[in-house]
Amino acid sequence: MSEQGGGVKPGNGGKGARSQGAQNAEGTQPGEAMSRPGEPAGQRGGQEEQAPGRVPGRGVRAGWGRYLVAPRPVGLLTGGVPPIEAAALFALLEEDPDVEPLAQVRPSRSRGLGAIAEPHPACPPVAVVAMPEERAHALAANPQVVIEIDQPLSYTPIPAIGGLTGGGMPAPDPALTVTLEEPEHISVLVKGSDGDVLAGTHVWAIGTAATTHGMTDRHGRVSLQLAADTPATLQALYVRPVGGYWPQRIDLPLLADNGERVVEVRSLADTFEGFPHRAVTGWGTQAMRLHQIPPTYRGHGIRIALLDSGVNAAHPDLKEAVRAGHDFTTTGPGEGAWQMDACGHGTWCAGIIAAADNRTGITGIAAEAELHALKLFPGGRVSDLLRAIDYCITHDIDIAQINLAYVAPSQLVAWKLQDAHAAGIAVIAPAGDTAGPVAHPAALPGILAVGAIAHTGTYPSTSPHTRVQPPWPSPYAAPFTPTGPGVDLVAPGAAVITTALGDSYTPADGTAIAAAHITGLAALLLAHHDHLRTQAVPRTPARADYLHTLLRTACRPVPGADPARMGAGLADAPTALGTPATWQQDPRAEQMYAAAGLYPPRP
Numbered sequence: 001m002s003e004q005g006g007g008v009k010p011g012n013g014g015k016g017a018r019s020q021g022a023q024n025a026e027g028t029q030p031g032e033a034m035s036r037p038g039e040p041a042g043q044r045g046g047q048e049e050q051a052p053g054r055v056p057g058r059g060v061r062a063g064w065g066r067y068l069v070a071p072r073p074v075g076l077l078t079g080g081v082p083p084i085e086a087a088a089l090f091a092l093l094e095e096d097p098d099v100e101p102l103a104q105v106r107p108s109r110s111r112g113l114g115a116i117a118e119p120h121p122a123c124p125p126v127a128v129v130a131m132p133e134e135r136a137h138a139l140a141a142n143p144q145v146v147i148e149i150d151q152p153l154s155y156t157p158i159p160a161i162g163g164l165t166g167g168g169m170p171a172p173d174p175a176l177t178v179t180l181e182e183p184e185h186i187s188v189l190v191k192g193s194d195g196d197v198l199a200g201t202h203v204w205a206i207g208t209a210a211t212t213h214g215m216t217d218r219h220g221r222v223s224l225q226l227a228a229d230t231p232a233t234l235q236a237l238y239v240r241p242v243g244g245y246w247p248q249r250i251d252l253p254l255l256a257d258n259g260e261r262v263v264e265v266r267s268l269a270d271t272f273e274g275f276p277h278r279a280v281t282g283w284g285t286q287a288m289r290l291h292q293i294p295p296t297y298r299g300h301g302i303r304i305a306l307l308d309s310g311v312n313a314a315h316p317d318l319k320e321a322v323r324a325g326h327d328f329t330t331t332g333p334g335e336g337a338w339q340m341d342a343c344g345h346g347t348w349c350a351g352i353i354a355a356a357d358n359r360t361g362i363t364g365i366a367a368e369a370e371l372h373a374l375k376l377f378p379g380g381r382v383s384d385l386l387r388a389i390d391y392c393i394t395h396d397i398d399i400a401q402i403n404l405a406y407v408a409p410s411q412l413v414a415w416k417l418q419d420a421h422a423a424g425i426a427v428i429a430p431a432g433d434t435a436g437p438v439a440h441p442a443a444l445p446g447i448l449a450v451g452a453i454a455h456t457g458t459y460p461s462t463s464p465h466t467r468v469q470p471p472w473p474s475p476y477a478a479p480f481t482p483t484g485p486g487v488d489l490v491a492p493g494a495a496v497i498t499t500a501l502g503d504s505y506t507p508a509d510g511t512a513i514a515a516a517h518i519t520g521l522a523a524l525l526l527a528h529h530d531h532l533r534t535q536a537v538p539r540t541p542a543r544a545d546y547l548h549t550l551l552r553t554a555c556r557p558v559p560g561a562d563p564a565r566m567g568a569g570l571a572d573a574p575t576a577l578g579t580p581a582t583w584q585q586d587p588r589a590e591q592m593y594a595a596a597g598l599y600p601p602r603p
Contacts, residue, residue: 061100064130066150068383068412069093069139071124077143084144086125093127100130105383107390107419122422123415128383148412153380153404155345155512156432156439177209177228184226187260188237190216192245193267197221201265204238205229231255238464239263242344243504246271249464266460268497268505276361276505283458284352284492284517287475290365290573297577299366299523304353305392307385308346308403308512310375313339315347315499317355317362318371325373326391328384338375344501346373348508349403351499352516353523361505362497365520366527372397376404382413389416393423398526398539401519402429402447403512405439414444421446424539426526426547428519430511431482438486448548449486451565452478452493452514453558459495459507475558477565481511487567488548489555491517521573522547529577550576 074083093099105126128150131139140147186205190198197220205212207229214222226234240247245265255261272280285291313322325338341347354371355364372395374388385404392400400420406413420427431449432439442449455475459465468479478494481487493514500506525547526532532550537543554576555569574580 061130064100064132065136066102066381066383067129067131067136068126068146068148068150069129070126070146070412072144072146073122073124073415079143081143089145090125090127093129096131096135098131098135101127102130103128103383105386105390107393121415122418123386123412126383126386126412146411148382148410149408150381150383151406151408151410153376153382153385153406155377155403155510156405156430156434179228180226180230184230185223185259186226186231186234186255187221187223187258188214188216188239189219189221189260189262190239190241191220191262191264192241193264193270198241198245198265200242202240202242203263205234206236206238208233208235231259237261237263239265241265241506243500243502243506244268246460246463246507248462249467266462268507271460279359279361279363280497282362282492282497283455284496285365287453287455287492288517288521288571288573290521293524293573293577293579297524297528298357298368299354299520299527300368302366302369302399302523302527303372303395303397304366304369304519304523305372305374305388305395305397305400306346306349306353306403307374307376307388307400308349309343309377310338310341310346311350311371311373312341312344312347312499312501313373314503315351316360316503317358317364317499318347318350320356321354321364321367321369322350322371322373324370324395325375326388327375328388329375329377329379338373341501342378344506345377345403345510345512346375347500348498348506349401349512349516349519351505352496352513353401353520355499362499365517366523369520369523369527380404382406382410385413386416389413389420392425393420396539397425399426399428399519399522401512401515402427402441403515405432405441407440409440409443413441417441417444417446421541421544424541424543426522426544428515428522430515431487433480433510434482435480436482437484438482443486448518448551449488449567450493450511450515450518451481451487451490451567452509452511453481453490453561453566453570454478454494455492463495465494470560474560475570477558477561478509478511478514480509481514481565483562483565485564487565489518489552489567489569489571490514490558490565491571493517518551518571521571521576522551524573525550525576 071084071086071089077083093101107121136147139145188203190201192198199216199218199220201216203214203222205224209228212224212226214224216222234253237250237253245267248265253261269275281291311318311322313319327337350371351362351364353364354366354369355362357363357367374391376384376388417427428448429442431442431451438449441447453475454465456469456473470476491514493511494509495507496513497505498508532543532547551571552568554572556572557569558566
């Protein structure tokens with residue numbers, strides 16, 4: 001590569017260049033992924049190689065950013081620009097005194113469908129480096145390379161929190177906030193309807209100027225500091241227990257003379273008699289008519305990768321379903337870290353997909369599917385997402401549900417997902433809790449983007465959902481689901497009872513919850529549909545495409561909902577599977593909903 005026009009320049013010997021054409025110090029051949037200490041060889045598919053001499057860790061120099069650098073594929077070079085080999089590019093990066101190599105992402109071709117799908121992968125090897133912004137801009141001017149920011153992964157904003165100030169308006173510029181000379185404080189005590197004080201409960205105080213968050217202590221109490229509001233200007237309190245109770249919103253909260261507010265949240269056991277010892281059939285299962293398909297349809301033999309925050313694998317409903325996984329947020333061995341969920345999000349989705357049918361709690365849509373928990377939050381970046389997609393390829397994953405998003409489009413992720421498609425992997429992603437455009441990567445071609453619906457009467461009157469529901473009993477577009485084009489179909493994604501941290505259950509919201517319903521149905525199709533069964537049909541791109549087509553064409557319209565937000569409509573299980581069914585409510589579920597003063601959905 002030329003040293004002009006932003007090319008990678010040789011250094012003065014401060015960093016020794018490493019030839020990629022020979023074995024490195026660890027004895028790894030070029031193109032192979034290195035195993036971490038304590039990890040069996042061959043268990044890592046397309047993992048991150050540590051740069052030579054790099055001490056494991058994720059920090060970079062102050063003022064330097066993390067970037068992804070890769071050779072531009074030959075087919076995308078124009079004007080007679082010669083290609084550069086990855087080995088040569090990485091060697092030049094090693095020599096550059098203004099670049100600190102951190103790691104390399106090289107897909108492993110040693111096992112799985114990656115050996116077939118990637119003889120000529122769409123995504124080239126990628127170097128993860130740290131460098132100043134000025135150096136990154138200079139390198140980006142060179143047409144031989146692709147340079148992207150190694151963006152952090154996150155969940156898209158949830159209007160149920162951020163939009164509580166009254167309709168999803170953007171947060172005000174903090175520079176315009178007028179703060180109090182002496183901040184005021186309020187205290188909130190959270191109790192359950194069963195009398196228990198609730199530790200670890202999230203509490204938001206939404207004011208006219210700012211939103212303050214805290215978590216209750218072991219006595220169920222939290223003190224919130226109001227930097228720009230007074231108790232009189234508070235618009236609402238939003239309370240969300242970790243598990244076992246419904247979330248609650250209190251508009252214009254009045255405080256006692258001592259500045260405290262006691263909030264009593266409703267127990268799920270009060271809502272559904274005997275729950276969780278007595279199982280409940282959720283409204284999402286009924287809305288998609290999943291309870292009307294043959295009981296032998298369990299998704300046996302289907303491998304599903306959940307790219308999320310890990311999974312609480314100790315939950316009684318999940319301990320048999322989660323067979324393997326990997327923590328991509330650490331450069332250490334990461335043994336068992338994927339079995340712990342820092343925020344509960346991955347556990348919510350895992351329960352909808354594959355919770356055990358043990359006659360308690362809930363039952364997953366594909367209760368006999370095999371789940372792989374790929375942990376990417378908190379702390380994950382796009383480079384980790386690339387590695388996780390490689391894991392899916394080399395571990396013969398059938399369905400990958402990607403629940404994490406990034407802000408700016410990534411060409412490298414798009415190429416890596418092309419490689420996953422070549423391996424026959426069906427990729428499903430939540431459309432995003434944006435109430436606006438579809439998020440990335442769901443916006444990419446070939447990704448099944450799932451929006452969310454809610455349904456009146458499936459949550460108590462104290463639920464935050466009551467503020468936005470229509471005045472008649474019906475399904476409706478969840479307020480956080482995207483409004484822009486790009487949604488393929490929708491599924492239940494609000495007030496869905498699912499597994500939570502510990503051994504509890506919780507109502508969960510979000511387009512990822514809706515996507516989990518589609519992932520579960522997709523597993524049933526792959527396991528039981530005559531034209532998709534894994535035992536008879538090989539994993540190919542055509543198989544993944546046909547699966548997406550079946551799901552989209554098996555939808556029915558959502559009456560009264562904005563068609564622009566619904567895509568093809570609500571997925572219908574009997575139609576997709578080709579099994580005869582007539583609409584009949586689950587009598588047990590109908591009795592439980594009626595006893596709770598709620599009612600199950602009807603088409």
